[in-house]
Amino acid sequence: MNIASRFVCGTRRMFSNNQLRNISTINYGDMKEEIVTQLEYPINRCRSSISNKTIAVLGYGPQGRSQALNIKDNNLKVIIGVRKHGTSWENAKRDGWIPGMDLFDIEEATSRGKIIKYLLSDSGQIEQWKTVKDNLDSNDTLYFSHGFGIHYYDYTKINPPEDVNVVMVSPKCSGNTVRRNFNNQNGFSSSYAIYKDYDGTAEETCLSLAFLIGNNYVFKTTFENEVVSDLTGERCVLMGLIQGAFLAQYKVLRNKGHSPCEAYHETIEEALQSLYPLINEKGMDWLYKNCSTTAQRGALDWAPKFEEKLTPLIEECYENVKNNTEVKRVIECNSNENYREELNKELDLIKNQEMWDVGNQIRKIKKEINTHNCTNNYRTYRYNGVYYDN
Ligand SMILES: NC(=O)c1ccc[n+]([C@@H]2O[C@H](COP(=O)([O-])OP(=O)(O)OC[C@H]3O[C@@H](n4cnc5c(N)ncnc54)[C@H](OP(=O)(O)O)[C@@H]3O)[C@@H](O)[C@H]2O)c1
Numbered sequence: 001m002n003i004a005s006r007f008v009c010g011t012r013r014m015f016s017n018n019q020l021r022n023i024s025t026i027n028y029g030d031m032k033e034e035i036v037t038q039l040e041y042p043i044n045r046c047r048s049s050i051s052n053k054t055i056a057v058l059g060y061g062p063q064g065r066s067q068a069l070n071i072k073d074n075n076l077k078v079i080i081g082v083r084k085h086g087t088s089w090e091n092a093k094r095d096g097w098i099p100g101m102d103l104f105d106i107e108e109a110t111s112r113g114k115i116i117k118y119l120l121s122d123s124g125q126i127e128q129w130k131t132v133k134d135n136l137d138s139n140d141t142l143y144f145s146h147g148f149g150i151h152y153y154d155y156t157k158i159n160p161p162e163d164v165n166v167v168m169v170s171p172k173c174s175g176n177t178v179r180r181n182f183n184n185q186n187g188f189s190s191s192y193a194i195y196k197d198y199d200g201t202a203e204e205t206c207l208s209l210a211f212l213i214g215n216n217y218v219f220k221t222t223f224e225n226e227v228v229s230d231l232t233g234e235r236c237v238l239m240g241l242i243q244g245a246f247l248a249q250y251k252v253l254r255n256k257g258h259s260p261c262e263a264y265h266e267t268i269e270e271a272l273q274s275l276y277p278l279i280n281e282k283g284m285d286w287l288y289k290n291c292s293t294t295a296q297r298g299a300l301d302w303a304p305k306f307e308e309k310l311t312p313l314i315e316e317c318y319e320n321v322k323n324n325t326e327v328k329r330v331i332e333c334n335s336n337e338n339y340r341e342e343l344n345k346e347l348d349l350i351k352n353q354e355m356w357d358v359g360n361q362i363r364k365i366k367k368e369i370n371t372h373n374c375t376n377n378y379r380t381y382r383y384n385g386v387y388y389d390n
Pocket of ligand 1: 058059060061062063064082083086087088089118119120121122123124125127128145146148170171172173174175
């Protein structure tokens with residue numbers, strides 16, 4: 001059955017906390033998913049829910065930096081907690097956070113905050129947990145952007161005290177996108193979850209924080225479902241599978257005698273520049289409808305073959321996430337003394353693959369063209385500051 005024809009999106013209205021609330025729903029068969037949007041959580045509502053609480057953002061990596069700056073730009077009191085004189089400490093100072101005023105070590109920031117955003121790396125969270133736990137006060141809200149620490153308690157030992165709220169907002173984009181899309185007002189989306197509602201304010205606080213960091217809309221999950229789907233996604237279609245698929249096709253084309261430029265364009269350039277943004281904007285059915293009949297026939301015939309081959313592999317990956325094989329591997333690798341060194345070697349292997357080397361060269365050529373401000377749209381173009389007639 002055509003998925004699009006069974007999918008209905010609608011809104012209804014209800015009262016919550018004495019405020020009119022639009023509930024958008026995604027209906028699919030018997031399943032209804034509520035989507036909370038920024039229409040129900042305008043910035044004033046979010047600000048008054050948080051009131052005068054100090055928000056301590058622990059960690060200044062991609063998520064910590066972006067979420068802290070976005071909330072600060074929304075005029076709330078934010079402080080940063082990172083280890084002293086590390087990369088994050090220096091990065092935070094460069095962004096204008098001042099030691100002793102709104103930049104502290106992890107212990108001090110935790111004890112000053114009423115809302116603690118725990119945005120260290122997942123392994124950093126394990127290492128710093130005792131410090132953080134010892135400095136939490138009753139009624140604090142402990143916030144995560146990943147279900148990892150809590151769901152994998154057996155391995156992380158992250159066990160929040162009884163008298164705090166525990167919530168999660170997990171952006172479905174990279175930390176850099178959280179900042180970029182806040183600045184350009186495009187927004188983004190996240191899942192959210194309440195693990196513990198100690199004082200009855202957890203959901204309101206969680207949703208307010210979600211919209212203060214710049215979400216357009218959020219959908220509800222649990223810590224477990226977030227971490228299992230997230231780990232599967234990044235191992236498969238989001239990163240692992242895509243690198244594997246790109247490389248497989250690139251290698252086949254190269255082995256059959258196609259040039260690096262041709263193999264790169266037919267594998268990556270056209271995908272990222274043209275087709276994927278169109279799928280995002282208009283959907284896959286639109287793309288199938290609006291390509292050549294040759295492309296259409298081929299893609300229609302081959303898609304089910306890939307689905308058949310890939311389903312068992314994705315199922316295997318999901319099972320490995322579910323039965324904790326993946327988390328054990330992550331924690332084991334991260335606790336290895338030489339981890340950074342070994343990781344850099346692995347990343348260099350990707351960087352030095354011919355496919356990505358060609359990509360870098362293409363990017364340089366495109367940058368060069370852009371700096372010369374050439375355009376095909378006008379009859380005149382500029383080269384080295386001189387205007388020529390086409
Ligand atoms: N990145 C994403 O796209 C993304 C998306 C959604 C959710 N998340 C989640 O958001 C959270 C933060 O992720 P991230 O990618 O922003 O962070 P990250 O790059 O993994 O971590 C960076 C921060 O952790 C600190 N850190 C690492 N090890 C530490 C240790 N042993 N002691 C003290 N500090 C330590 C670093 O400080 P130093 O500079 O001092 O080393 C830095 O401030 C994670 O739970 C992640 O799963 C991330």
